[in-house]
Amino acid sequence: MPFDTFTNKRVTIMGLGLHGGGTEAARWFVGQGARVTVTDLRTSKQLQPSLRELKGLPISYNIGRHLPADFVHADLIIKNPGVPHTSPFLRLAHQLHIPVETDLSVFIKKVRNPIVGITGTKGKSTTTSLIYSILKKGNRKPLMAGNIRISPLKILSKIKRNTPVILELSSWQLEDLGHISWSPHISVLTNIMPDHLNRYRSMKAYIRAKSLIFKFQNRKDFLIANYDDRTVRIITRNIQSKIVWYSAANNPRCQVYIANGIIYYKKTRIIRIYDITFPGVVNIGNILAAIAVSITLGVPIIYIKKALIAFTGVYGRMELVRKIGKLSFINDTTATTPDASISALSAFKGTVVLIAGGSDKKLNYAGLAKSIKESVVRVYMLPGSASEKILIQLKKLGYKDIFFAQSMKQAVRQAFAYANTNTVGTILLSPGAASFGLFLNEFDRGDQFTSQVNKLTA
Numbered sequence: 001m002p003f004d005t006f007t008n009k010r011v012t013i014m015g016l017g018l019h020g021g022g023t024e025a026a027r028w029f030v031g032q033g034a035r036v037t038v039t040d041l042r043t044s045k046q047l048q049p050s051l052r053e054l055k056g057l058p059i060s061y062n063i064g065r066h067l068p069a070d071f072v073h074a075d076l077i078i079k080n081p082g083v084p085h086t087s088p089f090l091r092l093a094h095q096l097h098i099p100v101e102t103d104l105s106v107f108i109k110k111v112r113n114p115i116v117g118i119t120g121t122k123g124k125s126t127t128t129s130l131i132y133s134i135l136k137k138g139n140r141k142p143l144m145a146g147n148i149r150i151s152p153l154k155i156l157s158k159i160k161r162n163t164p165v166i167l168e169l170s171s172w173q174l175e176d177l178g179h180i181s182w183s184p185h186i187s188v189l190t191n192i193m194p195d196h197l198n199r200y201r202s203m204k205a206y207i208r209a210k211s212l213i214f215k216f217q218n219r220k221d222f223l224i225a226n227y228d229d230r231t232v233r234i235i236t237r238n239i240q241s242k243i244v245w246y247s248a249a250n251n252p253r254c255q256v257y258i259a260n261g262i263i264y265y266k267k268t269r270i271i272r273i274y275d276i277t278f279p280g281v282v283n284i285g286n287i288l289a290a291i292a293v294s295i296t297l298g299v300p301i302i303y304i305k306k307a308l309i310a311f312t313g314v315y316g317r318m319e320l321v322r323k324i325g326k327l328s329f330i331n332d333t334t335a336t337t338p339d340a341s342i343s344a345l346s347a348f349k350g351t352v353v354l355i356a357g358g359s360d361k362k363l364n365y366a367g368l369a370k371s372i373k374e375s376v377v378r379v380y381m382l383p384g385s386a387s388e389k390i391l392i393q394l395k396k397l398g399y400k401d402i403f404f405a406q407s408m409k410q411a412v413r414q415a416f417a418y419a420n421t422n423t424v425g426t427i428l429l430s431p432g433a434a435s436f437g438l439f440l441n442e443f444d445r446g447d448q449f450t451s452q453v454n455k456l457t458a
Contacts (some may be wrong), residue, residue: 014078120190333446350425357387386433
C-alpha cells in the first residue's frame with residue numbers, strides 16, 4: 001500500500017460503473033478521510049443508480065468525460081476492472097509514478113486471512129455461492145465478494161481473525177492484481193472457453209489472464225481444477241501448488257468424481273446427484289469444485305451434504321423465475337458466451353423457446369446455432385451484432401423459426417403468446433452474448449426479463 005493513511009489524500013475513482021465496485025470504493029475512501037473524485041465516461045442518466053447511492057457524500061464528479069487534471073493531481077487512482085490498461089489516462093498516471101490500484105488490490109493488501117479465489121469462463125458465481133453456502137452451513141461464518149457485484153471493501157470491516165474469505169475473480173480483476181504478484185491460498189479454475197475476445201488480442205492472452213489465479217501460488221497452496229477441461233490440464237502442468245482434481249466422470253486421477261450417480265471424494269461417498277434439487281446437469285462441475293474446496297478446508301461431509309440439498313441456485317443463472325401451468329420461465333442472463341448458452345440448452349429435454357442475442361465479443365456462434373436447431377422450436381433475437389452472427393449460422397443450417405424483438409417486453413410477450421398456442425415447456429433467456437446497447441448490463445437484462453414475466457396474465 002502506498003500510504004499508511006488516506007487522510008486528505010487525493011483519490012480518483014476511475015469508472016464508477018453499475019456493479020457496486022466504484023460506489024463502494026468511493027464510499028470507503030471517503031470514510032478513510034480521502035478527497036475523492038469520481039470520473040466516468042457514461043452519462044449521469046446511465047449512472048443514476050450508482051450516483052443515487054453516493055448522494056450526500058463529499059465527492060467531486062466528472063461524469064461523461066475524463067480530465068487529465070483528475071489523474072495528474074491525484075495521489076492514488078482506483079481503477080475499475082472494466083477500464084482497459086491501454087487507457088491514455090492510466091498511461092499518464094504511470095508516467096508520473098502515480099500508483100494505480102483497484103478495490104480488490106487495496107483489500108488484499110489489508111487482509112491476512114487465507115483466501116479462496118474462484119475463476120473460470122463459466123460457473124464462477126455458482127461455485128462461489130455454493131462454497132459460501134457450505135461454509136455457512138458448517139458454521140464457519142464466511143464472507144464473499146468480488147465479481148458477484150459485492151466490492152471486497154464492503155466486507156473489509158467485518159473480517160475477523162478466522163473469517164474465511166471467498167472471492168469470485170474475473171480475468172480483468174486477476175490482471176489488475178498482477179503488479180502485486182498474488183494468487184489465493186485456495187484457487188479454483190472451473191474451465192476456460194473463448195470469451196472477451198473483443199478485449200483480448202488472442203485466446204492465448206485470455207488464457208494467460210486466467211492463469212494468474214495460480215501463477216503466484218507456492219507448495220503450501222491448493223488449486224482446485226477441472227480435469228474434464230483440456231485447456232485447464234495443459235496450463236496447470238508443472239505448477240507449484242497442490243492440485244485437487246475433479247471430474248464428472250469416474251476418473252482415477254481425480255480426488256472428486258462421480259460413479260454410478262454418486263459423488264465421491266477419493267473413496268468416501270458424499271451425495272447422490274439426484275438428491276441435489278437445483279439444476280444439476282449444468283452445474284455438476286460447480287458442485288464438484290465446491291465439494292473439493294470445502295473438504296480442503298476441513299468441512300465435515302454432513303454439512304456439505306446439507307448445504308447442497310438446501311441450495312436453490314444463483315440469480316440469473318438457470319434461475320426459475322415463474323411457472324404458468326406447465327410452462328417454465330428460466331432466467332439465464334449471465335450466459336454471455338455461446339458455450340454458456342449451449343450448456344443451458346443441454347439441460348432441457350422438452351420443447352424450448354429461446355430469447356437470445358445481443359452484442360458480439362468476437363466469438364464463434366456456429367456451435368450455438370447447431371444447439372438451437374437441435375432443441376429450440378423458436379428463437380426470439382434481441383438487437384445486436386451477435387444476433388446478426390447467430391442469424392447467419394442459423395440460415396446456413398436451414399433453421400427458419402427466427403423472430404426479432406426490439407425490446408425484452410416484446411420478446412417475452414411474443415414468446416408467451418406462441419407458447420399458449422403450441423406445445424412449449426420452457427421459455428429460456430440465455431443470450432449467448434453481451435448486453436451492451438439495449439441494457440445497462442446483463443443483470444439489467446435479467447431484471448427486465450423477470451419483470452416482464454411477472455406481468456404476464458396466466
